[in-house]
Amino acid sequence: MLRRLSADDPRFRTVDFRPGLNLLVAETRPGAAKTDSRNGTGKSSLVELLHFTLGSRPLKGSLPTRPGIRNTLFTLWMDWPGQDDGIGVSRRGAQPGIVLTDLAGADDGGLFAFRHAREMPLPEWTAWIESDLFRLPPDHPGVSGRALLSLLVRRVGSHAFNDPVRTYPQQSAAEAAANLAYLLGLDWRLASGYRDLAAREATRKQLRSAMNDPTWNQVVGTTADLRGKIIVAEGDVERLRREVAEFRVVPAYEELQRRADELDQKVRSLPEQDVIDRRNLADLRRAVDEANDPDTAYVDAVYRELGVTLPDRVHQSFEDVRGFHASIVRNRRRYLADEITETEARIAERERERARLGAQLTETLTALREGGALDGLTALQQLLAQKQAALEALRKQHETAQFVEASQREITAKRVELQEAVELDLEERGEQTREATWLFSQFARRLYGQDRDAYLTIRAGTSSLEITAHVDSRDSVGINKMVIFCLDLTAAVIAHRHGRGPDFLVHDSHLFDGVDDRQVTEALALASEVAAEEGLQYVVTFNSDKLQRARLGGFDPSPYLIEPRLNDTFDDGGLFGFRF
Numbered sequence: 333m334l335r336r337l338s339a340d341d342p343r344f345r346t347v348d349f350r351p352g353l354n355l356l357v358a359e360t361r362p363g364a365a366k367t368d369s370r371n372g373t374g375k376s377s378l379v380e381l382l383h384f385t386l387g388s389r390p391l392k393g394s395l396p397t398r399p400g401i402r403n404t405l406f407t408l409w410m411d412w413p414g415q416d417d418g419i420g421v422s423r424r425g426a427q428p429g430i431v432l433t434d435l436a437g438a439d440d441g442g443l444f445a446f447r448h449a450r451e452m453p454l455p456e457w458t459a460w461i462e463s464d465l466f467r468l469p470p471d472h473p474g475v476s477g478r479a480l481l482s483l484l485v486r487r488v489g490s491h492a493f494n495d496p497v498r499t500y501p502q503q504s505a506a507e508a509a510a511n512l513a514y515l516l517g518l519d520w521r522l523a524s525g526y527r528d529l530a531a532r533e534a535t536r537k538q539l540r541s542a543m544n545d546p547t548w549n550q551v552v553g554t555t556a557d558l559r560g561k562i563i564v565a566e567g568d569v570e571r572l573r574r575e576v577a578e579f580r581v582v583p584a585y586e587e588l589q590r591r592a593d594e595l596d597q598k599v600r601s602l603p604e605q606d607v608i609d610r611r612n613l614a615d616l617r618r619a620v621d622e623a624n625d626p627d628t629a630y631v632d633a634v635y636r637e638l639g640v641t642l643p644d645r646v647h648q649s650f651e652d653v654r655g656f657h658a659s660i661v662r663n664r665r666r667y668l669a670d671e672i673t674e675t676e677a678r679i680a681e682r683e684r685e686r687a688r689l690g691a692q693l694t695e696t697l698t699a700l701r702e703g704g705a706l707d708g709l710t711a712l713q714q715l716l717a718q719k720q721a722a723l724e725a726l727r728k729q730h731e732t733a734q735f736v737e738a739s740q741r742e743i744t745a746k747r748v749e750l751q752e753a754v755e756l757d758l759e760e761r762g763e764q765t766r767e768a769t770w771l772f773s774q775f776a777r778r779l780y781g782q783d784r785d786a787y788l789t790i791r792a793g794t795s796s797l798e799i800t801a802h803v804d805s806r807d808s809v810g811i812n813k814m815v816i817f818c819l820d821l822t823a824a825v826i827a828h829r830h831g832r833g834p835d836f837l838v839h840d841s842h843l844f845d846g847v848d849d850r851q852v853t854e855a856l857a858l859a860s861e862v863a864a865e866e867g868l869q870y871v872v873t874f875n876s877d878k879l880q881r882a883r884l885g886g887f888d889p890s891p892y893l894i895e896p897r898l899n900d901t902f903d904d905g906g907l908f909g910f911r912f
Contacts, residue, residue, distance in 0.1 A: 333869040334836050335409040335418055337381060343909030344404070345896040347378065351869055353860040353892040358841075359876040359899045373898040374907025375873035376488050379840050381406055385421050386481055387458040389428065394489075396425035400912025405432075411835070413464050421457070431457040465834045466514075466827075474510040474524020479503075483511060484824055485838040486816075493843055496801050496812070496819045505796040506530050512799055515823040515833055517764040518790070519757045523797040525750050530795060533743055558730040565723040572716040599689050602682050613675045620668045747794060754792035765790050768822055775818040775862075776803045779854045786818075810847030817843060817855055825866050836869040844878065852878060853885035860892060 338346040347356065358373040380395045385408035390396045396406070402425035412419040412435070420434035434449045462468040462477035482499035486492035490500040498508045506526035514520040758765060769788040776786030785804040790797070801815045820837060827833025844852050859870045879889050899905035 333411045333834075334382070334871065335411065336407075337378070337385070338407050338409075340405040340407075341401070341909070343904065344406075345374075345898075345907055345909055347907075348895055349869065349871060350894060351867075352863045353856070354869065354871040354894045355856075355879065355889050355892045356871070356873045356894055357876050357879055357889075357897055358873070359897055373900055373905065375841050375875075375898065377907050378873060379485060379487055379838060380489065382408065382485055382838060383481070383487060384425075385423055386485070387431075387454060387461055387478060389454070390425060396423070396428070398425070398912060400910075401908065402426045429454050433457070467832055468514075473521075474507060474527050475514050475520050476511070479507070479511045480515065480833065483515065483820065484827075484833065484836065486820070486840065486843070488840050488842040493813060493816060493840075496816045497799055504530060505798075509797040509799055512823060513797055515827040516768045516799075517826060517830055517832065518761060518797070519754070522750065522754050522757055525753075526793075526796045529743065529747055529750065536743065555730060555733045558726060558733055562723065562726050562730060565719065565726055569716065569719045569723055572719055599686060602686050602689075606679055606682055609675050609679050613672060613679070616668050616672045616675065620665060620672070751792040751794070754797060758790060758792065764826075768826060771822045771825060772801060772818055775821055775858060776801075776815070778858050779814055779818070779851050788819075788822075810844075810851065813843050813845070813847050814851055814855065821859065821862060821870075824868060825862060828866060828868060835867060836871065838871040839873075841873040841875055841878075843872075844874070849878075849881045849885055853882040853887045856882055856889070857887050 333351055334349040336346060336348050338344065356375065356378060358375055377395055384390060384396045385406055396402065405422050405424045407420055407422040409418055409420045415435055417435075422432040422434070423430070431452050431454055432449060433452060458477055461481070462472070463470075466477055466480055468475065468477065479499070482490070482492065486499060492499045494501065495508075497512055498505070504527060506524065506529075510520050510523040510527065513523040765788075768790070772788050773786045777784060780786065780803060785802065787802055789800040789802060792798070801819050803811060803815055803818075817839070820839070824833065824837040828835050844855070847855075856872075859872070862868065863870045874889075883889060896907070898907060904910060
């Protein structure tokens with residue numbers, strides 16, 4: 333049960349709770365005009381602060397984060413399983429992610445137990461609520477402690493009084509039904525299965541709508557196209573895997589590469605030198621052919637025809653000259669022969685060099701071709717990783733395309749299968765459905781008379797487990813609000829009886845807006861009786877004038893009034909003790 337709500341701001345008016353019915357009343361100050369409002373007294377703020385200390389995540393601009401109180405530390409003391417002295421939990425709007433807990437330490441057998449404060453992150457606190465207050469298992473998809481608290485502590489700011497099952501307008505029917513099913517003792521796992529189907533159907537609709545976009549095939553494609561791309565990508569990956577497996581790292585790869593370049597340059601330069609030497613060789617051979625002994629016989633013939641007889645001395649001179657020229661020709665032939673021999677030797681040597689360099693180049697290139705540098709292996713491995721990632725992306729796209737192209741019959745079949753499973757489970761859980769229906773009927777008939785039909789319909793719908801409350805009433809004013817009252821009281825009683833929920837239920841005064849005075853009177857009397865019988869705590873805020881009409885109807889609220897008494901005094905009459 334809730335014990336106390338306080339704050340470290342001395343102006344805040346501490347609220348002390350008690351077992352059973354708790355009435356927090358907002359009174360009208362003496363002399364107030366009929367047009368004065370009590371909306372700012374703090375009735376709804378009490379509910380918001382309870383939610384805040386019990387783990388809600390405040391939105392920007394919500395009550396705990398407002399400038400006037402964001403640094404105020406609010407503390408809720410409450411009963412807690414395994415803690416005889418209860419537990420205190422504190423939070424401030426300026427640090428919404430931090431929760432301070434104050435609880436008793438383990439009794440070591442000494443004279444005194446001890447208490448200790450602990451700071452914990454908000455998710456850990458909500459996990460405590462789920463495991464200790466609601467006994468949720470570690471794995472509880474579709475059901476959460478915060479959603480369950482929103483059924484037991486409804487907030488007008490979330491429009492929680494608009495629908496008996498939903499606690500906020502955007503909540504899906506499947507999620508809302510799953511949480512209520514847990515409190516009522518039904519199979520909440522089956523109920524949350526609708527949520528998974530709804531998510532799948534929504535995704536399918538979005539993707540099906542996207543398929544109408546011309547860019548769809550560019551982003552996802554069809555299953556047929558993607559199958560072809562996957563086959564090619566798998567071949568590329570397999571080829572690269574083999575290359576990586578067969579890759580041989582050459583330690584001096586860069587040196588071999590430089591050596592291959594040098595050998596290639598040398599091999600390329602040899603033909604140029606051959607061309608020059610072969611041209612020179614042709615010139616040398618032509619020069620040898622042209623190097624002949626001089627012919628002087630024509631000189632004597634010319635002089636004889638002229639009738640001139642040359643003396644022997646002259647003939648001797650010609651012989652000397654002829655011998656000299658013959659010597660020159662011999663020397664030239666010898667020189668040319670030596671040059672030809674050297675040139676032919678150079679050409680032959682280059683031919684041998686070419687063969688040798690070619691063999692070295694072939695050996696070097698083979699080493700380069702069969703292996704590579706470590707950088708080359710790394711680059712090859714990176715390329716393989718990229719190809720593998722691309723292949724995986726194609727497979728994901730193929731799965732998406734398959735999902736989108738799958739027939740609606742698959743989802744329909746699963747929906748039918750789930751409906752059958754839920755219907756079968758409801759039959760097997762007849763005791764739980766009877767308990768919930770009977771309690772709700774008794775509560776509603778207490779408010780509207782025993783001759784009125786009032787019952788719960790629990791069945792497997794097409795999109796959610798359908799829990800519908802029926803109250804036959806000729807007077808429909810406020811009927812929906814009292815349906816919520818009866819359903820909440822039913823869920824709180826059953827959950828507490830079977831250890832699936834805490835022992836408190838909280839309602840804001842807005843629940844009774846538009847409700848006839850007779851039903852308000854009966855609701856308060858019923859709540860006080862049920863709370864006493866079931867060991868529950870029912871906290872409700874009220875305006876004094878509506879409570880006065882209930883008093884006139886036969887309900888005495890005096891034993892259930894709790895402090896403080898709120899009023900519309902401008903300065904300090906509200907819950908916070910000041911205006912902000």
